Amino acid sequence: MADLFESPPVPDNAPRPLADRLRPRTLAEVIGQQKVIGPEGPLGVMLASHSLGSLVFWGPPGVGKTTIARLLADETDMHFVQISAIFTGVPELRKVFDAAKHRRQNGQGTLLFVDEIHRFNKAQQDGFLPHMEDGTILLVGATTENPSFELNAALLSRAQVLVLERLTLGELELLAQRAEKELARALPLDGPAREALLEMSDGDGRALLNLIEQVAAWKVEGKLGIDQLTTRLMRRAAQHDKSGESHYNLISALHKSVRGSDPDAALYWFARMLEGGEDPRFLARRITRMAVEDIGLADPQAQAVCLQGWETYQRLGSPEGELALAQAVVYLALAPKSNAVYGAYKAARKAAKATGSVSPPKHILNAPTALMKDLGYSDGYSYDHSAEDAFSGQDYFPESMGRTVFYEPVERGFERDLKKRVDYFNNLRAKRQQTKG
Missing domain, CATH: 1.10.3710 (post-AAA+ oligomerization domain-like)
Structure with a gap:
């Protein structure tokens, strides 16, 4: 029986992107994620004890989720099958499971890698369970969203969630050096421009290799500086999903920075959300909530400052009106803090619920x-x-x-x-x- 979802072989002389040419051949070649794949990491321990179980990789784009899954199949002599939840429906899943059963009867296991697994609905996620339980497949899912919110409890109970982190500047530099070795030439950038290129990738290894491929193709003499680099390249937008995990992480960081009376950190997270495309009206709503929750009557003027900033934004729009919201953020961060009314309100609601209709x-x-x-x-x-x-x-x-x-x-x-x-x-x-x- 022919394997399904198997790409036809690529001729040796076919052009290949740099990211594909540099794909690691062993786990030891993977840059970063040592907390997960190192000897003392969960994957390292599993492989050493020959007890690999189903997994969910949770992390931002370009940190090695697909690569590590493929290498796990090589390490365990399993057949690797890759699908995407975006393009795969129930009929295709049935074919995948049938092929995996046939392989199992012939003595070979199947590592099924499901990219964007959170895109499958509840019924589709439930469809994996019997095949995971009887050993037909070893599931490795990949998601950029918080599995706690996006995946079924039944599926999560059968798989271990491993968190993959964005690459550090040091790890990105190692990747850049590996790319230069593959290209057989150094990048035409001076030191500050090289560092700026690494920062543009925002911790995404695949994005960095794509940028390096562009820079390496330029016909230039000497080395380019930051101004020349940024003129030729569009800076990559920071990761920020306005409805996903990143959204809640950043608003939490903003709120806690305000509560912690740190105007500089508060301004940074406020700016990060704006750079990521957040709706300033959402931010106006949230900073007003901060005024009544964390400052309260310690500074009654704080709420008025927020409402005035909100109204100013409504009148001026972006980008001018965003300054009024920034002023409100700084005011809140420096205001005296009290959650006394907030705590009293919650206690009163609790008492009202307990005493009923007395x-x-x-x-x-x-x-x-x-x-x-x-x-x-x-x-x-x-x-x-x-x-x-x-x-x-x-x-x-x-x-x-x-x-x-x-x-x-x-x-x-x-x-x-x-x-x-x-x-x-x-x-x-x-x-x-x-x-x-």
Whole structure:
């Protein structure tokens, strides 16, 4: 039976991209990912103990997911089959499984590499399970999205998730040197331009090799500087998926930098999101949320600054209006911090849920009818403006609940003054209770 999804052989003299020519032939040749493939890494340990199981590689593009999967098949003498979830439907999957069963009957295992595995829906993902369990296939999936959100729990329980990281500048330099050896010539770049080229790849080895291939084809004399390089090459956009893992990672970094009172880090993550194509209106919404969650009444002006920045952006648009949002980010980072109201609100919601439909105390209920008066509604209510200091000190909580403290202001910013007010009314309340006693 002929193998399906097998590419026809490529003639030796056919042109091949640099990335393909430099594809490692052994795991030892792979640059980077030593935490995963090194002797003490999970893959190294599996191979040494001859106990390779199904895997999911999670990481950004161009870090070696496909290459490592192919080399794993070589290391374990398994037949390598590669499919993409984007182009493969249920009929094609059936053919893959049938071919794998035939191979298994002939004594050979199949390592099925599924690129973009998160693109398969739940039913398609479930379709892998019986073939994984009976040993028909050893599944190696690759995804740039967080598997916790994108893959079924049943599939994840049968596969180990390994995180592959973007390549460091040092690792990219090793890759560049390997490319120069293959090309038999050095890149026509001075030191700063060479470093800029590495940074343009944004940790993506495949992207770097594509850029090197372009630069190597230029007919130039001497070495080019940064200005000449950036004029000839478009800088690669930083990775940022506006609905995926990167999106949530960056907004989390921005929020925590603001909470940590670091305006420089906050501006950096704010700029990273804008460079990645994030909608500034989303950022305006989120920084306003930061104002009410992490600053609160320690600086009531913070919320107004955010709303003004948001309105300014709405009027000016991009890029001019983005400066108003940047000002709000800096203001928030330097503002005194308090989550006292945020914590009090959550505690009050929890108490409200726990106490259900308990009624307010009768003395603060209106009594518009005679029957309600007879039932004690409004009986004993004290009008605060008639009391000394315009404060009666009555208990406004349900009788079955008793007085509860939710809001505890901090000794920072404007909440320092609010704490004095809370303490003032607490002292008055205690005096009133003593008088009544």
